[in-house]
Amino acid sequence: MCPPNKKEKSPKKVSHASFAALLEENRIFKPTPAFRAQAHIKSEEIYRQANKDPLKFWETQAKALAWFKTWKKTLIWKPPFAQWFVGGKLNASYNCLDRHIVGSNRNKAALIWEGEPGDSRTLTYFDLYREVNQLANAMKSLRIKKGDRVAIYLPLIPEAVICMLACARIGAVHTVVFGGFSADALKDRINDASAQLLITADGGYRRGTVVALKAAVDDAIKQCPTIKNVIVVKRTGKDMAMQPGRDLWYHELMAKAAAFCEPEKMDAEDLLFILYTSGTTGKPKGIIHTTGGYMTGVTFTTKYVFDLKPEDIFWCTADVGWVTGHSYITYGPLANAATVVIYEGTPDWPKRDRFWKIIEKYGVTIFYTAPTAIRTFMKWGTQWPDQCDLTSLRLLGSVGEPINPEAWIWYYHTIGRDRCPIVDTWWQTETGSILISPLPGVSALKPGSATKPLPGIEAKVVNEEGREITVGGGYLVLTRPWPSMLRGIYGDPERFQKTYFAKWGGQIYFTGDGAKKDKDGYFWLLGRVDDIMLVAGHNISTMEVESSLVDHPAVAEAAVVGIADEIKGQAIGAFVTLKEGQKPDKTVEEVLKDHVVHKIGPIARPQKIIFTHDLPKTRSGKIMRRLLRDVAEGRALGDVTTLADASVVEALKEKYGEEE
Ligand code: 6R9
Numbered sequence: 001m002c003p004p005n006k007k008e009k010s011p012k013k014v015s016h017a018s019f020a021a022l023l024e025e026n027r028i029f030k031p032t033p034a035f036r037a038q039a040h041i042k043s044e045e046i047y048r049q050a051n052k053d054p055l056k057f058w059e060t061q062a063k064a065l066a067w068f069k070t071w072k073k074t075l076i077w078k079p080p081f082a083q084w085f086v087g088g089k090l091n092a093s094y095n096c097l098d099r100h101i102v103g104s105n106r107n108k109a110a111l112i113w114e115g116e117p118g119d120s121r122t123l124t125y126f127d128l129y130r131e132v133n134q135l136a137n138a139m140k141s142l143r144i145k146k147g148d149r150v151a152i153y154l155p156l157i158p159e160a161v162i163c164m165l166a167c168a169r170i171g172a173v174h175t176v177v178f179g180g181f182s183a184d185a186l187k188d189r190i191n192d193a194s195a196q197l198l199i200t201a202d203g204g205y206r207r208g209t210v211v212a213l214k215a216a217v218d219d220a221i222k223q224c225p226t227i228k229n230v231i232v233v234k235r236t237g238k239d240m241a242m243q244p245g246r247d248l249w250y251h252e253l254m255a256k257a258a259a260f261c262e263p264e265k266m267d268a269e270d271l272l273f274i275l276y277t278s279g280t281t282g283k284p285k286g287i288i289h290t291t292g293g294y295m296t297g298v299t300f301t302t303k304y305v306f307d308l309k310p311e312d313i314f315w316c317t318a319d320v321g322w323v324t325g326h327s328y329i330t331y332g333p334l335a336n337a338a339t340v341v342i343y344e345g346t347p348d349w350p351k352r353d354r355f356w357k358i359i360e361k362y363g364v365t366i367f368y369t370a371p372t373a374i375r376t377f378m379k380w381g382t383q384w385p386d387q388c389d390l391t392s393l394r395l396l397g398s399v400g401e402p403i404n405p406e407a408w409i410w411y412y413h414t415i416g417r418d419r420c421p422i423v424d425t426w427w428q429t430e431t432g433s434i435l436i437s438p439l440p441g442v443s444a445l446k447p448g449s450a451t452k453p454l455p456g457i458e459a460k461v462v463n464e465e466g467r468e469i470t471v472g473g474g475y476l477v478l479t480r481p482w483p484s485m486l487r488g489i490y491g492d493p494e495r496f497q498k499t500y501f502a503k504w505g506g507q508i509y510f511t512g513d514g515a516k517k518d519k520d521g522y523f524w525l526l527g528r529v530d531d532i533m534l535v536a537g538h539n540i541s542t543m544e545v546e547s548s549l550v551d552h553p554a555v556a557e558a559a560v561v562g563i564a565d566e567i568k569g570q571a572i573g574a575f576v577t578l579k580e581g582q583k584p585d586k587t588v589e590e591v592l593k594d595h596v597v598h599k600i601g602p603i604a605r606p607q608k609i610i611f612t613h614d615l616p617k618t619r620s621g622k623i624m625r626r627l628l629r630d631v632a633e634g635r636a637l638g639d640v641t642t643l644a645d646a647s648v649v650e651a652l653k654e655k656y657g658e659e660e
Helices: 017-024 033-038 044-050 054-062 090-100 125-141 156-170 183-193 213-223 248-256 291-305 325-334 355-361 371-380 405-415 493-501 542-550 588-599 627-630 646-659
Strands: 072-078 081-086 109-114 120-124 148-151 174-177 197-201 205-207 209-211 231-232 247-249 273-274 286-290 313-316 337-341 366-369 394-398 421-423 457-462 470-480 508-519 523-528 533-535 538-540 555-565 569-578 608-611
Touching: 044 054, 054 072, 054 081, 054 291, 054 405, 081 291, 090 125, 109 125, 109 156, 109 355, 120 125, 125 248, 125 470, 148 156, 148 183, 148 213, 156 197, 156 273, 156 325, 156 493, 174 366, 174 569, 183 213, 183 273, 183 286, 183 588, 197 213, 205 213, 209 355, 213 231, 213 405, 231 248, 231 291, 231 337, 247 248, 273 325, 273 337, 286 291, 291 325, 291 421, 313 355, 325 337, 325 394, 325 470, 337 355, 366 457, 371 405, 371 457, 394 555, 405 421, 405 542, 470 523, 493 508, 533 555, 542 569, 542 588, 569 588, 569 627, 627 646
Parallel strands: 109 337, 148 174, 148 197, 174 273, 197 231, 231 247, 313 337, 313 366, 366 394, 394 421, 569 608
Antiparallel strands: 072 081, 109 120, 205 209, 273 286, 457 470, 470 508, 508 523, 533 538, 555 569
16 A cells, blocks of 8 residues: 555565765676666667777667668668668558557557556557557648648647657657647747647646647747648647637547558658757757667667566656657657556655555556655655565666666665666767667666666767767767667758857767766766856866765755855855755755865865755756846846746745845
């Protein structure tokens, strides 16, 4: 049983005494013999093979897909433009559905969906296949054809996945806009992509209330001249206006649609989707991905990074509006015929044990979430997971930000119960699939390190001149093309070249991240280089200071920014959320400052600590330090359209003002 209930004695009680010990030892976690024995990959041989002949390696991975026609050339690389599997033909929806329904996977659960109010639906591969085919036909009846852009603005309901696959089936390019984004953000993305069709819902549930998506849509598309139709999924049944001629009910279209739609034979390099990246200033960047290379990358990584087996129940907690949802809810797992869990709502609804209850209810075996969520769970306390049966879990994953060692150990111990390897997966919207990560049957894990580049991937840390740093910190770059790499920025090849390939002579992809390599060749991600501070002539990464703050038992979460300072160049400002029950005061502030000095050195001592209940984050959980800098330096706020909760930063502004 799940909810904390004093009368009930849980048989699964975990001891938390060993937590500190795990952290203290600065331990390396080797795969257990039992895990290694059953893993897909048990030896490092795969790294050597891939290194010897990367193209051959990627060809082998591409062959895991079903192709209508085999490619003629594996790679044409004219930097910054790569073409993979040139001349090959395939269809992503065929790979995720058709090839599974002819065998024993036909009646296997493809999607297990749980709505926030507690409703649920399970779609087998055959169910999903049927829905996707019908929707593909419905879209065709609205004259959507190969190459057209379709915007998807939905809550996390099965239709979100159905819509993506239906687009892929007819060769339409989807652009999923996260359902929590504002009308303004939606409008910008629709216009940049010149989308003709928009698929939305009458609403969705979030923390017990209905989010009125359709109202935002009506607002947005007043200024979207390219949109001809809006398909509306009935999710909540709440009243809302339908504009005759333009708006159509999803269920009515589906009722009329024929059961089979021939999958379009797509060229390997035909567009699969556009996805706008979050959190940056200025015009949204539409990252484009094509079919063959992207599908190869996500299919390979889903199977081997997560050590996916046919009987696994795979839960990636991301929204489909984030690249993580594209790659590890929809395309990667379904191409591997996995059973995928999706959940519509927030982790604290109706109580703070909702995620653990879902794991217990469906017997989730692989759980993939973000460090920000893990830190939130730490803040809430262990009583919530402790009273749930988490014994089905066998592997944990982390994505989105560097995971600080404290959170890693907590995750390993409290959720994984010291049994489950953690894969800390580094990648980006631009990279399409995971690039730096452990292989769980092989890699020795160091808490806080994403370990090493996957087989077939060449990543380096370089200095300002582009020279490799074998031990030490610098810029993280990728020095060889990989199949799932972005093919550009939609409509802006020049910006593509400038943003990613201009820094070192045009051949090297710059990730925008800083990283450190240790003597064992492990990569330690340091966050975006824009966030790295220059304090009295020393480079200090915000992430290192944050990690040392979170290391203190009183702290739940921290965000650090450089504030302009006449003497030092930059001084360190820290925004800190304390664990529940901790009171912020001057003493705590001094204790925390001393703690950072103790962990890193006097140079890293924060000049100012602001206590706050929450931090400004994107919907995928990344802290928006840019906004915190605006607050700290008293500027007007930059672009806030991707902010999860706008009130957080307003409250901080007030607070900061008071303390000045
Ligand atoms: C998948 C995703 C990409 C940026 C990336 C980096 C940060 C993601 C990370 C990580 C350290 C990890 N990031 N995973 N940093 N360790 N395991 O997050 O895509 O939203 O495009 O963000 O996220 O800074 O450059 P996206």
